[in-house]
Amino acid sequence: xxxxxxxxxxxxxxxxxxxxxxxxxxxxxxxxxxxxxxxxxxxxxxxxxxxxxxxxxxxxxxxxxxxxxxxxxxxxxxxxxxxxxxxxxxxxxxxxxxxxxxxxxxxxxxxxxxxxxxxxxxxxxxxxxxxxxxxxxxxxxxxxxxxxxxxxxxxxxxxxxxxxxxxxxxxxxxxxxxxxxxxxxxxxxxxxxxxxxxxxxxxxxxxxxxxxxxxxxxxxxxxxxxxxxxxxxxxxxxxxxxxxxxxxxxxxxxxxxxxxxxxxxxxxxxxxxxxxxxxxxxxxxxxxxxxxxxxxxxxxxxxxxxxxxxxxxxxxxxxxxxxxxxxxxxxxxxxxxxxxxxxxxxxxxxxxxxxxxxxxxxxxxxxxxxxxxxxxxxxxxxxxxxxxxxxxxxxxxxxxxxxxxxxxxxxxxxxxxx
Amino acid sequence: xxxxxxxxxxxxxxxxxxxxxxxxxxxxxxxxxxxxxxxxxxxxxxxxxxxxxxxxxxxxxxxxxxxxxxxxxxxxxxxxxxxxxxxxxxxxxxxxxxxxxxxxxxxxxxxxxxxxxxxxxxxxxxxxxxxxxxxxxxxxxxxxxxxxxxxxxxxxxxxxxxxxxxxxxxxxxxxxxxxxxxxxxxxxxxxxxxxxxxxxxxxxxxxxxxxxxxxxxxxxxxxxxxxxxxxxxxxxxxxxxxxxxxxxxxxxxxxxxxxxxxxxxxxxxxxxxxxxxxxxxxxxxxxxxxxxxxxxxxxxxxxxxxxxxxxxxxxxxxxxxxxxxxxxxxxxxxxxxxxxxxxxxxxxxxxxxxxxxxxxxxxxxxxxxxxxxxxxxxxxxxxxxxxxxxxxxxxxxxxxxxxxxxxxxxxxxxxxxx
Numbered sequence: 001x002x003x004x005x006x007x008x009x010x011x012x013x014x015x016x017x018x019x020x021x022x023x024x025x026x027x028x029x030x031x032x033x034x035x036x037x038x039x040x041x042x043x044x045x046x047x048x049x050x051x052x053x054x055x056x057x058x059x060x061x062x063x064x065x066x067x068x069x070x071x072x073x074x075x076x077x078x079x080x081x082x083x084x085x086x087x088x089x090x091x092x093x094x095x096x097x098x099x100x101x102x103x104x105x106x107x108x109x110x111x112x113x114x115x116x117x118x119x120x121x122x123x124x125x126x127x128x129x130x131x132x133x134x135x136x137x138x139x140x141x142x143x144x145x146x147x148x149x150x151x152x153x154x155x156x157x158x159x160x161x162x163x164x165x166x167x168x169x170x171x172x173x174x175x176x177x178x179x180x181x182x183x184x185x186x187x188x189x190x191x192x193x194x195x196x197x198x199x200x201x202x203x204x205x206x207x208x209x210x211x212x213x214x215x216x217x218x219x220x221x222x223x224x225x226x227x228x229x230x231x232x233x234x235x236x237x238x239x240x241x242x243x244x245x246x247x248x249x250x251x252x253x254x255x256x257x258x259x260x261x262x263x264x265x266x267x268x269x270x271x272x273x274x275x276x277x278x279x280x281x282x283x284x285x286x287x288x289x290x291x292x293x294x295x296x297x298x299x300x301x302x303x304x305x306x307x308x309x310x311x312x313x314x315x316x317x318x319x320x321x322x323x324x325x326x327x328x329x330x331x332x333x334x335x336x337x338x339x340x341x342x343x344x345x346x347x348x349x350x351x352x353x354x355x356x357x358x359x360x361x362x363x364x365x366x367x368x369x370x371x372x373x374x375x376x377x378x379x380x381x382x383x384x385x386x387x388x389x390x391x392x393x394x395x396x397x398x399x400x401x402x403x404x405x406x407x408x409x410x411x412x413x414x415x416x417x418x
Numbered sequence: 419x420x421x422x423x424x425x426x427x428x429x430x431x432x433x434x435x436x437x438x439x440x441x442x443x444x445x446x447x448x449x450x451x452x453x454x455x456x457x458x459x460x461x462x463x464x465x466x467x468x469x470x471x472x473x474x475x476x477x478x479x480x481x482x483x484x485x486x487x488x489x490x491x492x493x494x495x496x497x498x499x500x501x502x503x504x505x506x507x508x509x510x511x512x513x514x515x516x517x518x519x520x521x522x523x524x525x526x527x528x529x530x531x532x533x534x535x536x537x538x539x540x541x542x543x544x545x546x547x548x549x550x551x552x553x554x555x556x557x558x559x560x561x562x563x564x565x566x567x568x569x570x571x572x573x574x575x576x577x578x579x580x581x582x583x584x585x586x587x588x589x590x591x592x593x594x595x596x597x598x599x600x601x602x603x604x605x606x607x608x609x610x611x612x613x614x615x616x617x618x619x620x621x622x623x624x625x626x627x628x629x630x631x632x633x634x635x636x637x638x639x640x641x642x643x644x645x646x647x648x649x650x651x652x653x654x655x656x657x658x659x660x661x662x663x664x665x666x667x668x669x670x671x672x673x674x675x676x677x678x679x680x681x682x683x684x685x686x687x688x689x690x691x692x693x694x695x696x697x698x699x700x701x702x703x704x705x706x707x708x709x710x711x712x713x714x715x716x717x718x719x720x721x722x723x724x725x726x727x728x729x730x731x732x733x734x735x736x737x738x739x740x741x742x743x744x745x746x747x748x749x750x751x752x753x754x755x756x757x758x759x760x761x762x763x764x765x766x767x768x769x770x771x772x773x774x775x776x777x778x779x780x781x782x783x784x785x786x787x788x789x790x791x792x793x794x795x796x797x798x799x800x801x802x803x804x805x806x807x808x809x810x811x812x813x814x815x816x817x818x819x820x821x822x823x824x825x826x827x828x829x830x831x832x833x834x835x836x
Contacts, residue, residue, distance in 0.1 A: 019753070023777060096776065102798055108787050110797045113775065117809050200809060221639060221810045242832035249834035335437070344828075357531065357827050358514065359441060369526050369830025378835065379528050379826060380520055391535050391618060391823040392639045393811040405809040408797060409775050410762075412787025414660035416667035417796065 003183060007191040011146055011198035013176035014119045018144040020174040022116045026093040028171065029140055033089035035167045037082045040132070043163050044078055050159035051128070058152050070126050071153055081132040084383060088136040091382040094401045095142045098409065107415050112406040116142030118200035120403065121192055122385075123148045123214055125206035128156035134203075135164055135178045137385045141403035144177045146199065148192060150206075151184035158182060193218040203386050203398075223398065225363075225389035227313040228258030228341035230371040233330040233356070235347035236269035242368060243346040244278045247319075249370040250344075252285045256315045258387065259342050259374040263310065263320040265330045268294065271323045275299050287317045294323035311337030327352050334360055340389045342366070342374040363389050363396035421601060425609040429564060429616035431594035432537045436562040438592040440534045444511040446589065447558055451507040453585045455500045458550070461581050462496055468577035469546070476570050488544050489571055499550040502801060506554040509800040512819045513560040516827065525833050530824040534560030536618035538821065539610055540803075541566045541632055543624035546574035552621075553582055553596045555803045559821035562595045564617065566610060568624075569602035576600060611636040621804050621816075641816065643781075643807035645731040646676030646759035648789040651748040651774070653765035654687035660786060661764040662696045665737075667788040668762075670703045674733045676805065677760050677792040681728065681738040683748045686712065689741045693717050705735045712741035729755030745770050752778055758807045760784070760792040781807050781814035 001009075024032075040047070051073040058068050094114050101111035120143050124130045131147055138145035149157040157180045165175035181188050193202065196219040203223050204214040211224050232250060234243045250261025266274060271294065279299045282289060289295070290309045291302035302321065309320045310333070324330045327345075334343055344366040345356040353367045364374040374397065376384025381399030388394045394402040419427075442450075458465070469491040476486050512532050519529035538561050542548045549565055556563035567575040575598045583593035599606050611620065614637040621641050622632040629642050650668060652661045668679025684692055689712065697717045700707060707713070708727045709720035720739065727738045728751070742748045752761055762784040763774040771785045782792040792815065794802025799817030806812045812820040 104796065104798055106791065106796065108784075108791055108796075113783075115779070115809075118779075216637075219634075221808070239832065245832060245834050253835060361533070361536075362825065364826040364828060365531075366526075366828035367830055368832050369828045370834040372835035373524065373526055373828060373830075373833070374826070378522065378524065378526075380522055390639075391533075395823050396826045405813050407780065408782040408792070408814045410782060410784035410787045410791060412785055412791075414657065414663060414786050415791070416663050416788040417671060417790035 003185055003187045004191045006183060007181065007188055008195060008198070010176075010179050010181060011119065011192070011195045014144040014146045014179060015198045017174035017176035018116070018118045021139060021144055021177045022095070022142045024142065024173065029093065029142075030089040032139060032167060032171050032173065033085045033136055035171065036136070036164050037085040039163050039167050040078065040082050040085070040160075047078075047156070047159045047163065048073060050155040053155040054153050061152070063152065067126060067152075071128065071156070073128060073156060077129050081129050084133050085136050088140050088383055091140065091400055093140065094404050099406070106417070107413065109411040111409050113409045114401075114404045114406050116404055119144045119146060119198060121146050121148070121199045121202045121220065123189060123192070123202065123204045123206075123210070124150065125210060126150040126153050128153045128160060130205065131157045131160045131180065132164070133383060134385055135161075137383060137400060137403060139177065141400045143403055146179050146181065146192070148181045148189060154182075154184050189214070190217055193220060196220050205386055221393070223386065223388045223390060223394055225258065225339070225341060225387050227339050228260070229262050229311050229313050229337060229339040230259060230342040231263045231265055231334050231338060231344070232261055232371065233265040233324075233327070233334075233345045234267060234270050234274055235327065235345060235349055235352055236267040237348050238270060238274075238346045239348060240270070240274045240277055243274060244281050246344065246346055246368070246370050247278050248281055248285065249372055251282070251287055251319050252317070253372060255317055259371050260315065261319065261371050262312065262314055263322065263337070265333055266295075266321065266323050267327075267330070268323050268325055271295070271298055275321070282319060285317070287319050290318065290320045292322040295321045311339075313339070327355065331356070331359060334362075338362060341387070342371040344369060344371050363387065421603055421605045422609045424601060425599065425606055426613060426616070428594075428597050428599060429537065429610070429613045432562040432564045432597060433616050435592035435594035436534070436536045439557060439562055439595045440513070440560045442560065442591065447511065448507040450557060450585060450589050450591065451503045451554055453589065454554070454582050455503040457581045457585050458496065458500050458503070458578075465496075465574070465577045465581065466491060468573040471573040472571050479570070481570065485544060485570075489546065489574070491546060491574060495547050499547050502551050503554050506558050506801055509558065509818055511558065512822050517824070524835070525831065527829040529827050531827045532819075532822045532824050534822055537562045537564060537616060539564050539566070539617040539620045539638065541607060541610070541620065541622045541624075541628070542568065543628060544568040544571050546571040546578060548623065549575045549578045549598065550582070551801060552803055553579075555801060555818060555821060557595065559818045561821055564597050564599065564610070566599045566607060572600075572602050607632070608635055611638060614638050623804055639811070641804065641806045641808060641812055643676065643757070643759060643805050645757050646678070647680050647729050647731050647755060647757040648677060648760040649681045649683055649752050649756060649762070650679055650789065651683040651742075651745070651752075651763045652685060652688055652692055653745065653763060653767060653770055654685040655766050656688060656692075656764045657766060658688070658692045658695055661692060662699050664762065664764055664786070664788050665696050666699055666703065667790055669700070669705055669737050670735070671790055673735055677789050678733065679737065679789050680730065680732055681740065681755070683751060684713075684739065684741050685745075685748070686741050686743055689713070689716055693739070700737060703735070705737050708736065708738045710740040713739045729757075731757070745773065749774070749777060752780075756780060759805070760789040762787060762789050781805065
């Protein structure tokens with residue numbers, strides 16, 4: 001069998017299984033998730049042995065210790081997968097919900113029923129726990145999932161999928177509802193992306209290179225974000241202590257994630273008093289400042305920002321800082337350099353807060369809050385399968401609801417159209 | 419300037435204008451729509467002169483009288499455009515609506531604000547009234563629109579766009595919010611479909627060939643339906659009079675549209691009594707029946723259905739008829755041959771009605787109602803810009819709300835993430 005035939009076969013089985021999982025009731029899905037949590041605990045030694053093969057191969061290939069860390073199914077990671085399964089079981093089931101029922105002049109009653117999307121294709125890099133997290137969200141939302149993880153995690157991913165599939169089989173559910181692609185060739189991804197009649201949605205998670213490759217080669221709709229270039233704008237008259245707290249949290253708490261702060265914009269009236277205050281806090285935390293000329297006139301220790309530093313996702317203890325004349329200039333900067341991920345204003349001006357919320361185009365727009373809050377858990381969606389910075393279908397964190405759609409339903413009594 | 423440069427220039431101006439129209443308040447948008455209605459009436463002679471050029475060219479090219487009819491801006495069509503503009507003005511404005519506000523344990527208040535998508539690219543065939551209808555819906559939903567109509571309507575489309583743009587200009591709104599692509603080369607479409615950073619959504623309207631071309635060549639998300647192969651399943655124990663009424667309405671009232679009925683499925687227990695009744699009504703209306711062997715044993719006048727008649731969009735007074743053993747067989751047939759457009763069951767069995775509504779995957783699923791109801795106006799969405807049979811973003815008729823998305827908004831008081 002060629003790779004193309006293998007992938008098509010897996011996707012065709014996933015489509016068959018999708019009809020099966022779409023029809024499962026909530027109790028049965030929750031029991032399945034609980035049995036999966038138990039099975040992971042019960043079979044952790046076997047899973048660890050497969051994970052060890054990946055780790056050994058990774059060490060032989062000379063992977064960095066950070067990469068090996070992400071690959072390892074430590075006790076902590078195993079426990080987080082088990083907890084994750086139970087948390088997804090506890091979330092409300094979106095499938096079958098009927099909304100917006102209305103009686104029309106013709107006499108028909110029209111509403112919308114929430115339904116699964118069908119088959120989700122997930123393409124991701126090394127962390128094997130994504131296999132379980134994504135499978136749980138797809139199962140609960142009534143979707144089948146076809147998983148294509150990184151080649152360095154192949155043994156771990158296959159072992160995890162086997163445990164989950166055994167649980168499906170034991171409950172009489174089609175095990176093809178959760179499948180890991182067993183081949184590591186890149187061609188498998190390219191083939192997967194052509195199967196528009198079998199796969200309904202592609203979700204890539206990983207570096208910008210992977211995501212661009214997927215977006216450029218996919219015939220299937222893709223929900224993605226390339227990067228998070230998040231800004232905080234500190235307005236004139238803002239509470240500088242609050243602003244410092246929000247800047248520090250955005251930049252320092254976890255600099256390597258997509259909702260971390262990358263550029264600070266400061267109203268020029270606020271700059272003389274605020275920049276020394278935030279500058280001292282940033283320096284104490286070891287953050288390198290790359291400033292515009294006006295910033296550097298106030299903070300001489302700041303480096304000169306290169307033109308490429310605006311709009312850059314540092315993912316590191318580096319912050320670009322720019323002084324702007326007013327709110328409009330701040331919003332213009334965000335339009336030009338932002339990534340439609342997360343933008344925040346620190347202000348005490350009611351009209352400015354309202355304008356910023358209304359006019360800034362990003363998946364999450366905030367007033368007086370840290371950009372780090374852009375997260376499914378923090379927003380109350382429960383676990384998230386990714387964050388979308390595309391506007392179609394979902395914009396922002398994607399939870400269970402975003403893995404579904406709505407169809408129209410009509411209750412009639414024999415009505416015909418006049 | 420090459421065609422590619424022309425198209426890119428128009429799209430870039432549309433993107434600029436999108437920021438402008440996104441910020442318009444409801445009153446201003448409604449006044450604009452009203453002024454457009456007045457301007458169309460005032461300038462109808464000038465518009466008709468341009469339309470006459472298209473008609474003359476069409477006659478010279480030997481277009482069919484049906485095609486010329488669709489092209490003509492008759493009094494009736496002019497009035498329907500004017501009425502359409504006023505109806506869109508009367509619809510509620512979805513932009514800026516804030517929903518699902520919730521206070522999270524961290525203290526932040528999270529909600530979703532409805533926002534425009536940005537720039538809509540519309541690719542459509544001959545009817546020039548689509549130019550005005552689509553522009554009105556995009557303006558009201560805060561989007562800019564780039565219109566690419568059929569080459570045979572180019573003078574009409576440009577004349578209509580000029581009138582609409584004059585109204586925008588008079589109100590101080592960027593006229594690039596409504597633009598008709600002034601070149602008729604096919605290359606213009608191909609170029610348009612590459613501009614993923616400038617155009618947010620493509621909506622094609624026309625024949626299956628056009629839609630497939632767009633879907634296969636677009637780097638931009640496409641909301642589309644290829645065809646409507648709608649089924650009615652008449653269950654055992656159904657009210658045969660009601661079933662006949664629904665079948666006749668679906669097949670005969672307007673056979674050339676996508677929500678017309680194409681295949682009738684009949685429960686084998688219902689067949690002996692129902693088929694003669696519906697067969698007589700169909701024959702009286704001049705409908706050709708193409709039946710399965712069991713159908714033909716009851717209705718000897720029926721032709722033999724070819725295998726390709728199942729799943730065929732006849733768009734004509736032709737109906738495929740099949741007798742099936744039970745509800746499951748009917749749903750299996752629909753899975754195999756349906757187009758996820760509109761499916762209806764005629765039944766008096768409560769459990770069957772519920773199963774059909776839940777399990778059938780189509781943009782609209784109905785009980786005891788004509789498939790002809792799948793329409794934005796009938797469903798209460800107001801005017802529609804198209805019907806989507808793709809599940810991402812919108813499934814079914816697309817009104818104003820489907821031309822928008824939601825971003826997350828956060829009201830904080832200085833909260834940071836722990």
